[in-house]
Amino acid sequence: MLEAARQPLRYMQMAVPEPGPAQVLIRVRACGVCRTDLHVLDGDLSEPKLPVILGHEIVGVIVGTGAEVRSFAVGERVGVPWLASTDGSCRYCRRGQENLCDKALFTGYTVDGGFAEYALAHENYCFRLPEGYADAELAPLLCAGLIGYRTYRMAGEHAERIGIYGFGAAAHIIAQVAVHQGKRIYAFTRPGDVAGQAFARRLGAVWAGESGERPPEGLDAALIFAPAGRLIVDALRATCKGGVIVCGGIHMSDIPAFPYRLLWEERVIRSVANLTRQDAEELLSIAPQVPIKTHVQAFALEEANEALRRLRAGAIEGAAVLVMAQTDD
Numbered sequence: 001m002l003e004a005a006r007q008p009l010r011y012m013q014m015a016v017p018e019p020g021p022a023q024v025l026i027r028v029r030a031c032g033v034c035r036t037d038l039h040v041l042d043g044d045l046s047e048p049k050l051p052v053i054l055g056h057e058i059v060g061v062i063v064g065t066g067a068e069v070r071s072f073a074v075g076e077r078v079g080v081p082w083l084a085s086t087d088g089s090c091r092y093c094r095r096g097q098e099n100l101c102d103k104a105l106f107t108g109y110t111v112d113g114g115f116a117e118y119a120l121a122h123e124n125y126c127f128r129l130p131e132g133y134a135d136a137e138l139a140p141l142l143c144a145g146l147i148g149y150r151t152y153r154m155a156g157e158h159a160e161r162i163g164i165y166g167f168g169a170a171a172h173i174i175a176q177v178a179v180h181q182g183k184r185i186y187a188f189t190r191p192g193d194v195a196g197q198a199f200a201r202r203l204g205a206v207w208a209g210e211s212g213e214r215p216p217e218g219l220d221a222a223l224i225f226a227p228a229g230r231l232i233v234d235a236l237r238a239t240c241k242g243g244v245i246v247c248g249g250i251h252m253s254d255i256p257a258f259p260y261r262l263l264w265e266e267r268v269i270r271s272v273a274n275l276t277r278q279d280a281e282e283l284l285s286i287a288p289q290v291p292i293k294t295h296v297q298a299f300a301l302e303e304a305n306e307a308l309r310r311l312r313a314g315a316i317e318g319a320a321v322l323v324m325a326q327t328d329d
């Protein structure tokens with residue numbers, strides 16, 4: 001439980017919540033730890049419900065349903081992402097941009113999330129998960145995978161040479177999709193992160209180096225997952241004419257000033273916000289075809305603060321996941 005910004009999470013006992021009419025009650029089996037959790041913790045995202053249970057990459061089994069639930073039944077394994085609900089009626093929802101909904105709620109930020117034994121979710125914002133994956137392996141797909149996928153899609157179909165800045169949870173998933181689709185991946189890590197560069201090469205990157213370096217060929221697109229604004233300028237220097245820079249994070253440090261010639265020749269800088277349910281359906285159907293293999297470091301629920309600390313330090317290869325003890329069943 002996060003009670004106030006910049007405080008450690010508190011481990012506490014709570015009553016099992018009751019599902020509302022359209023909600024399912026989920027026994028959480030695993031929940032991924034995402035950089036966005038750090039941004040909520042640090043107060044970079046300034047409007048959390050407080051106190052709040054963090055965690056928006058929930059994998060669990062339905063153990064209860066509200067009276068109006070029609071799509072899911074007790075016993076089914078589901079995933080719950082960052083997008084917890086939308087109003088379905090604002091101008092963004094009506095034009096297919098529910099990720100930008102004016103009234104959207106977000107799991108582990110404006111509604112309680114999955115760093116817990118039980119969680120509630122609206123049935124229309126839960127997803128069936130592919131077979132053949134352990135619970136912990138699926139968790140990172142639900143944010144790192146979904147936001148990564150939306151970021152990758154915004155690079156455009158024609159992008160062949162794709163740079164990835166920040167080779168963490170999102171990058172390690174989306175690199176596999178991109179390689180599967182015939183793209184050439186160039187991985188950029190923190191200076192001196194030789195292990196991260198080796199990890200990227202093992203996942204199929206044709207080149208790996210440090211963030212300020214020029215890749216051997218100009219890039220068609222750059223996906224930025226690290227929260228440092230200067231990477232946008234590094235990426236502009238590394239892209240060809242018409243290059244697209246897509247920022248996948250929810251928060252970034254300021255972008256330094258740069259000369260217009262770096263942007264000229266139709267280079268584009270854009271961001272990605274949240275996800276749509278269609279993004280989720282697409283990625284979850286692609287995952288077993290690739291097949292995406294997630295690299296996870298497991299922590300117990302009681303170790304949530306330690307998992308967050310290691311994520312902040314860049315000491316996680318792949319994705320950190322809290323795995324809940326299943327003592328009651």
Ligand SMILES: [Zn+2]
Binds near residue numbers: 087089103104
């Ligand atoms: Zn809306």
Ligand SMILES: [Zn+2]
Binds near residue numbers: 144
């Ligand atoms: Zn996330």
